[in-house]
Amino acid sequence: MSDPRPAPWVRFLVFMIISGAVAGGAWVFWNQQKKKAEAPVAAAKAKGAQFVTSAKVTKSDYALDLLAVGTVEADESIDLSPNVTETVTALHFEDGQQVKKGTLLVELSSNEEEAAISAAKSQLTEHEREITRLQSLVKDGAAPEARLEERRTLADVAKQNIHEAEARLTDRRIVAPFDGWLGLRRISVGALVSPGTVIVSLDKIDTVKIDFSVPETYLSLIKPGSPIEARTQGSKDRLFKGTVTQLDSRVDPVTRAVDARAVMPNDDLALKPGMLVVATLRVEPRQSLSIPERALVPIGSKAFVFAIIEEKAKRVEVVTGRRKPGFVEIMSGIEEGQLVVADGLVGLQDGMSVKVTGEFAGPVKAFNPEAMAGSTNPGSAR
Numbered sequence: 582m583s584d585p586r587p588a589p590w591v592r593f594l595v596f597m598i599i600s601g602a603v604a605g606g607a608w609v610f611w612n613q614q615k616k617k618a619e620a621p622v623a624a625a626k627a628k629g630a631q632f633v634t635s636a637k638v639t640k641s642d643y644a645l646d647l648l649a650v651g652t653v654e655a656d657e658s659i660d661l662s663p664n665v666t667e668t669v670t671a672l673h674f675e676d677g678q679q680v681k682k683g684t685l686l687v688e689l690s691s692n693e694e695e696a697a698i699s700a701a702k703s704q705l706t707e708h709e710r711e712i713t714r715l716q717s718l719v720k721d722g723a724a725p726e727a728r729l730e731e732r733r734t735l736a737d738v739a740k741q742n743i744h745e746a747e748a749r750l751t752d753r754r755i756v757a758p759f760d761g762w763l764g765l766r767r768i769s770v771g772a773l774v775s776p777g778t779v780i781v782s783l784d785k786i787d788t789v790k791i792d793f794s795v796p797e798t799y800l801s802l803i804k805p806g807s808p809i810e811a812r813t814q815g816s817k818d819r820l821f822k823g824t825v826t827q828l829d830s831r832v833d834p835v836t837r838a839v840d841a842r843a844v845m846p847n848d849d850l851a852l853k854p855g856m857l858v859v860a861t862l863r864v865e866p867r868q869s870l871s872i873p874e875r876a877l878v879p880i881g882s883k884a885f886v887f888a889i890i891e892e893k894a895k896r897v898e899v900v901t902g903r904r905k906p907g908f909v910e911i912m913s914g915i916e917e918g919q920l921v922v923a924d925g926l927v928g929l930q931d932g933m934s935v936k937v938t939g940e941f942a943g944p945v946k947a948f949n950p951e952a953m954a955g956s957t958n959p960g961s962a963r
Contacts (some may be wrong), residue, residue: 630934633925635889636941638917641871643903643910644863645802649841651793651811653856656844657759657785663689664752666775669768674781676765680757687780689753694746701742708736761785762850784854789847791823793860794838802864803828809843811858813851821845821852825862869902870911873941876923877901877909887922887929888915889937894922896931907944 667689674686712732718724764782768774791811795803807825823845832839843860845852852858877899878885884901887894899914915921922929923941 630892630936631894631925631929632938633887633889633894633922633929633935634939634941635920635937636873636876636923638870638872638911638915638919638921640868640917641905641908641910642866643869643871643905644866645903647795647799647802647862647864649793649795649860649862651791651843651858651860653852653854653858654790654792655761655784655786655854656788656790657761658782658854659758660779660782661686661755662776662778662780663687663755663774664776665689665749666773667691667753669770669772669774669780672766672768672770674763674766676763678763680761680763680783682757682759684757685754686757686763687755689755689774691750691753694750694753697746698743698750701739701746705736705739705743708732708739712736755780757783759783759785786847786850786852786854789845789852789854790826791843791845791858791860793841793843794833794836795828795841795862797832797837797839799864800828800832800839803841803862807862807864809845809860809862811843811845811860813856813858815856816851819851821847821858870915870917871908872911872915872921873923873944874904874907874909875944876921876926876941878926886915887926887931887935889920889922889935892934892936894929894931894933894935 669687670690671688672686673684673688674680680686712729715724715729715732719726719729761783762785764784766781767779774780791809803825805825805827809823809825811821811823812819813821823843825841825843827842829840872886876886878887878896883898885896885898888897889895897914900912902910902912904910920937922935925935929935
């Protein structure tokens with residue numbers, strides 16, 4: 582029986598034909614890819630120069646921004662309450678009124694104290710008159726010295742009674758202990774009040790305090806006098822500025838944070854005690870070289886930029902630092918005043934001729950869905 586398989590030389594010939602076809606296809610594919618990679622360079626050479634947008638290397642502030650959530654506290658704050666149990670006889674303030682230190686705000690029933698003062702003053706007048714009479718009699722030897730001393734003692738007792746009655750009367754006159762703004766009235770005339778009953782709150786808020794916490798890892802960077810900025814949820818577009826005044830002496834062992842306090846002017850009273858604010862502390866301020874972030878060309882773990890020197894692109898390795906929206910800090914590699922390519926990096930090669938068609942205008946603003954929602958009028962939809 583004959584072997585149905587082809588002869589060995591036939592099989593070898595078929596193998597060589599298939600191998601040649603595969604090798605030829607691979608060469609064609611590689612050649613096409615090489616041409617595609619060289620196409621931008623060839624096109625650029627054909628055009629003479631690649632059009633780019635330049636950016637100048639400048640210095641900018643790259644302070645480290647530390648965010649913290651804080652609470653607004655009044656510079657001075659108190660809930661006014663009586664020292665005695667009495668009936669309210671008069672109120673001398675309105676809700677939200679601005680008052681000065683010493684302004685009379687509330688009067689409590691004080692008939693007994695006023696009567697005691699009147700009686701003590703009458704006794705003092707009687708004793709002083711008798712002292713005057715006895716002094717002349719003692720001088721003439723018509724009265725003993727002991728009677729004069731007795732009257733003087735009684736006069737001193739009457740003066741003490743007046744002081745005690747006046748002190749009790751003062752407890753029935755509630756005055757503002759400092760300049761500030763009153764809150765809402767909590768009681769009415771005729772109400773019986775006692776120690777602990779809140780009549781009205783008084784806050785000094787032309788200057789406010791911001792209490793916040795700082796992680797212990799940043800403790801060495803924040804000191805009294807460090808600048809601080811804050812925003813509230815109610816006025817996000819407004820920036821309030823102040824300074825750190827003090828740090829607590831202890832670090833919380835649970836949160837590993839230390840409480841801090843800042844002071845801010847509040848002339849228009851926009852900040853109210855109890856408000857939540859987002860505070861930004863600028864620590865480690867420094868002026869460093871800055872370029873647009875889009876000018877960076879990352880290759881592996883390194884970063885490069887294309888400097889424009891004599892209308893040619895020169896690839897330069899740089900060391901980057903901190904970043905902020907749209908820009909990056911450059912620690913080394915280029916110098917202030919140099920021009921770098923910001924746009925037109927696609928296909929740009931080292932040594933290629935470039936033509937500057939414009940300057941970098943700034944980064945694109947971040948997308949803000951709240952602004953988009955605010956600009957949309959639901960009523961216009963149909």
